[in-house]
Amino acid sequence: MIRFDSVSKVFGATRAVDRVSFTLAEGTLTTLLGPSGCGKTTTLRLIAGLELPTEGRIEIEGRDVTAMPAAERRVAMVFQSYALFPHMSVRENVAYGLIVGGMAKRAALARAEEMLDTLGLAGLGDRQPSALSGGQQQRVAVARALVLRPRVLLFDEPLSNLDARLRRRVREDIRDLQRRLGLTVVYVTHDQAEALAVSDVVVVMREGRIAQIGSPRDLYESPADPFVADFMGEANVIEGELSPGRDGLARLAIGNHTLDVALTRQAVGRVRLAIRPEAIRLALPDGEAGLPGTVQRAVFVGAHIEYEIDTPAGQLFATAPSTEPPVSAGATVFVGFRRAIPLG
Amino acid sequence: MSSVRLAWAAALVFAVALFPLPWYAGRSTAALFLLHDRPWLWPGLACLAAAAVTALVVPRSGRWLVALAGAALVLLLLQGIAIGLPTTTWPIAAALFGTGIGQPAFGLGAASAIVAATLLIALGFARARAFNADTTVALIAVAGGISLGLFVFLPLLRVLLDVFVEAGRFSVAVALDRLAAAEAWGLACLAGGVRCGVVWNTLLLATLTGVLSTLLGLALALLETRGGLARTGVFRALAVLPLITPPFVVSLSLIVLFGRTGIVTTILWELFDIPRTRWIYGLPGVLLAQVLSQTPIAFLLLSAGLRAIAPSLEEAAATMGARPARVFATVTLPLLRPALANAALLGFVESLGDFGNPLVLGGEFDVLATRIFFAIAGARHEPGRAAALAILLLGLTLGAFWLQERWVGRRQYTTIAGKGDAGIPAPLPVGLHRLVSALAWPWAAFTAIVYAIILFGAFVHDIGRFDLTFTWRHFIEGFAIERSDFGLHFRGAAWDSLFTTLEVAAISAPITAFVGILLAWLFARTSFRGKSTLEFVTLLTFAIPGTVVGVAYVTAFNVPPLEITGTGLILILCFVFRNMPVGVRGGLAALAQIDRSLDEASATMGADAATTLRRVVLPLLRPAIVAALAYAFVQAMTAVSAVIFLVSARHNMATVYIVGRVEAGEISLAIAYSSVLIVLMLVVILVIDRVVGAARLGRRTAAPLLRVGA
């Protein structure tokens, strides 16, 4: 368990982390998500002990570690650059933490070898780190962290040096390993798809503060504010008047147009709504009311087509599967919403 | 190191400081047996004892420890300074403890007490969670700060305060008088008088050296990078020579060539009846010697600057229709401006600090460095005058450094971007090519001759008088070894100073390199309050001219509490603190290339700072360590300016011995000895390079570029 109690980290004039509190349960994988410079790395380094907080209190497994240096915390970290020691072989890299911790050299090297086996790196122990591929280096970095049986394992953007295909595989590997060993993992990324795919809990950060914490589904379906909505996959934010409608749907009035929408949660009155691009329908069945709009642009991007549509609610960004009949730019359409997310 | 172990170590050091180590230098009584009749020792030792006990029994004592140990350090130093020789004891001490009291200088016991206090202060800071709560970091920072204070700033302050002292009285008017003296600022020469002030002399010489060496260096660099020559290795080979020669060796060679009985002078006399004169002694000779030493360094800087200019820029100008001369004037030269300014300023600063050449060739032409020397070591000992001149020299040097930092300091670091630039540097315009060839080749040949004279002169009878019969005589005189019943007997006159030099260099070089690299690590990888001040102060010590350091050391360490003048220790300390900043700079540059996450990874795997240093940082810094070692060794072997004040009959240094031979007119022996030194240094550098690391010699050149005076 990791607990932050109103933790801040100030660098000169920047509040990189600003009164952040959260509790992360044992054995879960949490991702820290947010735009560049929002304080993700700093939060991770605070957990590792590489930075000491300016104020606040940090607990790991019930112990106050606020002022404990990194070397004593038993928190392992996999760095974005992997940080493999270039002057040691792969095996020596993995054995390093054991030897430093006082284990006999021979035993440490044997343990390192086992760990390399576990991660599918058998036979690479004698190589220099520079003689490995990016994916292999990444696994060496993980092996080096895991061999110490850490209480907590931290990853700072571990996939950013890998190509798209390898990314997906390594991401799954990390998830499997975490489940198998019951590790508490904190994972930094700014790719929301990655966050949604691997985590139990997602922490969305913004300018040093927590914007929202929750399960991936929660965050996607009921974001707390436009920032989170937009960050968790794109969203169109519109404003309108909600009133109860029929069949469990709500009635949404925008100007003098009205239409029926399904809401992710109950709301009435004047509200802001987030609409996911894939929740926008362009060709409405006959008899259904919709917003009139003009297609400004239609772009084919493979699996689907992206549209920009001018409507009385503002410009909307919509996607439709490319298996549906395309609408060309300049056409007039009636737009409906499959589902809308009321924002708090 | 763990907090508990450090506490025990400190307590142990404190215990031996009390007993059995002798408290005073040259005595044998331990502090324990002195306490009864020296009450002034009580406060400091009591604080220290309290601190040691606190450290052992109260594990969470942070601030208290710092306060107690800090008080102990201050009290111990203060009693040492206040109560020295009976004649210099402070009135307040006399009032407190009785008149006529005095005590000898600190010995091993007192030194241990100071070490114990330092350890305890560091421990206290670490326990108070300062310095990342790491004892190693705290120890390096605190020990670094205290030793810089003791061995750089106290002596400097001490000698500079002398400017106020006249016949034992303190007076501001006297100081102002001395600083504004006609000796320094006089303009008599403009009005037809004999001499101008020594400040003007120094400035004139430094400016000329800066400008001329930059121009010649530029010619050499242009010819090397743009001249279309197949082999330019000869320039580089010549460029390394000045880095490993004692600074005045060039002067010796110039005397041999242009002195009254010199080779060239004799030829001109015999063939053209041009009368023999002593023109070489004075501004022309010193200038020639300094330009000869400085041009290769300017060449290295400018050559690097030229290579850093992406050829595509020049090609772009050419495709836009600019002719070669125009490309050179509008693209190449402007881009080179920072490198030019840098080379000129460095030449200027080097000239300010140079002592050896003006001493050997100056004649009637005095500069600040030599004038300071004679004010201290001359017939009349005038510390006040020396202090005033030292302040002026320090001011000029710091001013130049300040200019350099402000003007070009940052821009030096622009280099070629990571991506390959496939272009070819623009060829030189034809006219310019002729001009630089006409300058560069003769100059390179001249430099080669100057150095050849040193090697050649060692093997002939008397090259100074043009007597060129082959002989081993000078080597025998300097380096004869006899076999006797008691084994080998080093009978040659030079052996003593050579052994001392090697010993001092061999002891000080590793310390210098090690301390420099540790401090670099501290500055690059840790953060604590006061770090930037400590870093600034460390690098500033580098700007203090050697002559000033020499005066400061000999003055400050000639009396209790730190009385080490005349020992080998003072030489070692002097070299360590003078050369360490170069190790720091080299280490900083190397650490900038090593990703910080390597240190952090080590920390998250449970390694404390000391382990990380030993297992990760130092192995990766090997090239920088080699460079610092080589630099420190060469400096210790070639320096003159500071050590000439510090040598003694028992501990003489090679360079000072050689200067002595020159003054005694034994040029040939001086030349033979110099050539031995040069060969020796080449050998040692190669050995260091082999043994310590796989670093290439080429990487070294970056460090000596920063050398200031010698």
Ligand SMILES: Nc1ncnc2c1ncn2[C@@H]1O[C@H](COP(=O)(O)OP(=O)(O)OP(=O)(O)O)[C@@H](O)[C@H]1O
């Ligand atoms: N050592 C430091 N000194 C000064 N400012 C810092 C330091 N480290 C981080 N910051 C600042 O703190 C803020 C948060 O930085 P942090 O590295 O945590 O961002 P991040 O969310 O990891 O961003 P990215 O996604 O770009 O990696 C930034 O504004 C950054 O400039």
Ligand SMILES: [Mg+2]
């Ligand atoms: Mg980051």
